Amino acid sequence: MAKKIGVTMEVGNDGVAVITISNPPVNSLASPIISGLKEKFQDANQRSDIKAIVLTGNGGRFSGGFDINVFQQVHKTGDISLMPEVSIDLVCNLMEDSRKPLVAAVEGLALGGGLELAMACHARVAAPKAQLGLPELTLGVIPGFGAFQVDIVRGGQKFGLVDALVPSGELLSTSRKWALDIALGRKPFLRSLHRTDKIGSLSEARAILKDTRQLAKKIAPNMPQHHACIDVIEEGIVHGGYSGVLKEAEVFKQLVMSDTAKALVHVFFAQRATSKVPNVTDVGLKPRPMKKVAVIGGGLMGSGIATALLLSNTRVVLKEINPDYLQKGIKSVEANLKSLVSRGKLTQDKAGKALSLLKGVLDYAEFKDVDMVIEAVIENIQLKQKIFKEIEEICPPHCILASNTSTIDLNVIGEKLTQKIAFPAHIMTLLEIVRTENTSAQVILDLMSLGKAIKKVPVVVGNCIGFAVNRTFFPYTQGAHMLVNLGVDLFRVDRVITSFGLPLGPFQLGDLAGHGIGMAVKEIYAKAYGNRMFRSPLTELLVKSGRNGKINGRGYYIYEKGSKPKPDSSVLSVVEESRKLTNIMPGGKPISVTDKEIVEMILFPVVNEACRVLDEGVVIRASDLDVASVLGMSFPSYRGGIIFWADTVGPKYIYEKLKRLSETYGGFFKPSRYLEERAMNGMRLSEPKASSRSRM
Numbered sequence: 001m002a003k004k005i006g007v008t009m010e011v012g013n014d015g016v017a018v019i020t021i022s023n024p025p026v027n028s029l030a031s032p033i034i035s036g037l038k039e040k041f042q043d044a045n046q047r048s049d050i051k052a053i054v055l056t057g058n059g060g061r062f063s064g065g066f067d068i069n070v071f072q073q074v075h076k077t078g079d080i081s082l083m084p085e086v087s088i089d090l091v092c093n094l095m096e097d098s099r100k101p102l103v104a105a106v107e108g109l110a111l112g113g114g115l116e117l118a119m120a121c122h123a124r125v126a127a128p129k130a131q132l133g134l135p136e137l138t139l140g141v142i143p144g145f146g147a148f149q150v151d152i153v154r155g156g157q158k159f160g161l162v163d164a165l166v167p168s169g170e171l172l173s174t175s176r177k178w179a180l181d182i183a184l185g186r187k188p189f190l191r192s193l194h195r196t197d198k199i200g201s202l203s204e205a206r207a208i209l210k211d212t213r214q215l216a217k218k219i220a221p222n223m224p225q226h227h228a229c230i231d232v233i234e235e236g237i238v239h240g241g242y243s244g245v246l247k248e249a250e251v252f253k254q255l256v257m258s259d260t261a262k263a264l265v266h267v268f269f270a271q272r273a274t275s276k277v278p279n280v281t282d283v284g285l286k287p288r289p290m291k292k293v294a295v296i297g298g299g300l301m302g303s304g305i306a307t308a309l310l311l312s313n314t315r316v317v318l319k320e321i322n323p324d325y326l327q328k329g330i331k332s333v334e335a336n337l338k339s340l341v342s343r344g345k346l347t348q349d350k351a352g353k354a355l356s357l358l359k360g361v362l363d364y365a366e367f368k369d370v371d372m373v374i375e376a377v378i379e380n381i382q383l384k385q386k387i388f389k390e391i392e393e394i395c396p397p398h399c400i401l402a403s404n405t406s407t408i409d410l411n412v413i414g415e416k417l418t419q420k421i422a423f424p425a426h427i428m429t430l431l432e433i434v435r436t437e438n439t440s441a442q443v444i445l446d447l448m449s450l451g452k453a454i455k456k457v458p459v460v461v462g463n464c465i466g467f468a469v470n471r472t473f474f475p476y477t478q479g480a481h482m483l484v485n486l487g488v489d490l491f492r493v494d495r496v497i498t499s500f501g502l503p504l505g506p507f508q509l510g511d512l513a514g515h516g517i518g519m520a521v522k523e524i525y526a527k528a529y530g531n532r533m534f535r536s537p538l539t540e541l542l543v544k545s546g547r548n549g550k551i552n553g554r555g556y557y558i559y560e561k562g563s564k565p566k567p568d569s570s571v572l573s574v575v576e577e578s579r580k581l582t583n584i585m586p587g588g589k590p591i592s593v594t595d596k597e598i599v600e601m602i603l604f605p606v607v608n609e610a611c612r613v614l615d616e617g618v619v620i621r622a623s624d625l626d627v628a629s630v631l632g633m634s635f636p637s638y639r640g641g642i643i644f645w646a647d648t649v650g651p652k653y654i655y656e657k658l659k660r661l662s663e664t665y666g667g668f669f670k671p672s673r674y675l676e677e678r679a680m681n682g683m684r685l686s687e688p689k690a691s692s693r694s695r696m
């Protein structure tokens with residue numbers, strides 16, 4: 001059924017006009033809505049039979065904000081005139097300065113421009129679960145609609161952003177009465193733009209703004225939108241609300257064209273595109289419910305998976321090999337739930353309910369009616385093969401057999417294995433669903449649905465060593481190791497990479513993951529990708545010196561409870577030993593590199609491997625790899641993901657840089673065929689492939 005888009009107005013006998021925004025699914029403020037709002041507000045202000053106005057959204061949602069598709073259009077065309085000029089004549093003149101009172105009836109959500117519309121009203125009545133927010137910063141822009149000219153520090157009813165909270169069933173009637181009361185002088189007629197009662201003295205405001213500027217420099221050095229917010233707030237405080245609104249609209253348009261906005265809007269749509277899987281989500285299949293799932297292995301990953309499943313109301317059978325391990329696994333699940341409760345992310349009774357769905361077992365008796373089995377034991381091929389041999393006879397025919405391996409080829413683990421699920425710990429959001437030639441469309445759909453149920457972002461990928469994320473990023477650590485063996489300071493490498501935008505540099509990341517994991521899978525990668533790997537003895541030497549990473553308090557850094565990791569200068573002797581063994585410093589002297597070169601020598605080989613992932617069809621589309629890099633490796637979303645970023649840097653520049661580096665330092669930097677082709681033909685890396693080569 002065609003979705004109804006538009007703005008309607010109904011006038012009741014009480015003289016209240018109810019103006020309703022309708023643009024499913026989130027009532028986004030697209031052009032027809034903007035022009036419809038203008039027309040209805042003008043009409044309502046002119047009609048003598050209308051005493052007051054209520055603004056609301058259709059379908060239980062007020063508005064999800066300005067239509068982000070317009071941003072995408074502006075980015076694609078470079079035509080900023082696609083952005084409507086409405087801040088003043090609509091929000092200020094027609095709403096704020098309306099002669100008739102305007103009350104927002106907010107249900108579901110009021111986000112971005114949607115909340116700004118509500119703030120332009122003279123009062124706001126909300127239903128209890130309404131989500132109010134200004135998420136524009138996550139898109140690289142600022143609220144361009146006056147939000148910052150209203151002292152938005154008043155969040156929710158507590159600070160006056162919402163004037164009344166009422167049950168949904170009473171929302172419209174309460175809003176109508178409120179609007180009439182304002183019209184009749186029984187309630188104050190408050191124009192947000194003119195209110196300054198919450199703003200302290202100018203000097204106090206300036207002091208707050210100064211501290212906020214320093215904080216923004218520290219926490220968001222690479223994101224202009226955070227600093228712009230402070231500028232427009234200051235404009236409003238110093239020169240008044242109207243100047244502030246004008247400044248907002250001007251700054252908003254500058255930011256819309258910024259690289260940051262282009263990257264963040266790309267990630268917004270890329271993340272939603274991952275749920276579109278050709279011949280799976282477009283063939284009329286319906287996902288089957290996963291009522292009971294068995295998890296084999298109660299270690300860090302197994303207990304994390306069990307936790308995520310329990311939180312989605314799925315019954316879980318957790319199997320271990322002995323009572324001690326089983327007890328430990330159950331305790332880990334309890335600890336995971338307890339930590340969510342202590343962080344206010346889960347109520348105590350929901351934690352209790354989740355735990356009640358968990359059953360610990362030591363044999364397969366409970367596997368007869370499971371809908372899915374997820375194996376999460378150590379990365380030992382023989383053990384995995386043994387487990388799947390044992391269970392494939394016991395589980396029901398419809399049961400999905402999945403492994404949580406982060407590296408091993410699924411076809412090696414078990415020909416009957418239908419599915420690999422890269423279930424990161426219960427807190428990460430990326431869920432790589434790896435499909436083999438044995439995986440049916442139905443199973444993929446079932447798992448995508450399960451992935452969403454456990455609040456993950458499922459990305460369907462093909463079967464290869466390391467799948468999408470680990471495969472793409474295996475050069476990340478190796479590039480760093482090469483630099484250190486070439487004489488570059490390892491702590492500087494970490495600093496440069498964190499300044500680029502990754503949360504942890506390669507060495508601190510290794511400490512966090514534990515160096516044993518890297519060593520366990522090294523040979524598997526060497527067998528698959530050996531011709532383009534840099535083999536460094538540094539990890540082995542580090543572990544031999546008793547430094548396993550954060551897990552035992554020492555790696556490249558020292559980890560003490562309650563304090564930040566401290567670089568461990570005593571590790572430099574281990575580094576020296578590695579440098580002697582590799583002996584790759586030209587003339588025995590450390591190389592001199594700029595920060596930019598450090599980023600390039602670490603991330604360009606990652607881009608190069610990402611090109612091979614695209615070329616082999618390990619992902620459906622390049623933007624899926626962007627999402628996987630952001631969610632799976634914390635690649636900065638404000639750079640758009642690994643491929644989007646590479647396209648902004650330029651395939652040709654990357655290709656030429658890698659070619660020069662490979663002439664100096666060997667095959668680790670050798671440009672891939674895909675990169676060379678695209679660079680030579682002036683094509684973007686993200687352009688779809690002509691060939692239908694796929695690993696799915």
Ligand SMILES: CCCCCCCCCCCCC/C=C/C(=O)SCCNC(=O)CCNC(=O)[C@H](O)C(C)(C)COP(=O)(O)OP(=O)(O)OC[C@H]1O[C@@H](n2cnc3c(N)ncnc32)[C@H](O)[C@@H]1OP(=O)(O)O
Pocket residue numbers: 025026028029033034037064065066067068069083084085086087090091109111112113114117135136139142143144145252272273
């Ligand atoms: C008085 C008139 C004013 C007019 C305004 C004019 C403007 C001039 C410019 C000045 C603008 C002022 C500044 C304001 C800027 C903004 O408002 S920027 C946008 C701010 N809003 C957001 O960032 C919200 C983004 N969306 C979400 O967070 C989530 O989608 C949701 C709303 C919380 C819903 O989540 P969920 O239920 O999980 O659904 P999703 O899958 O995420 O989304 C469903 C589909 O809806 C699409 N969609 C969502 N939000 C928007 C949006 N704002 N614009 C366009 N489309 C949106 C989403 O892409 C999904 O689409 P499909 O994948 O095709 O299903």
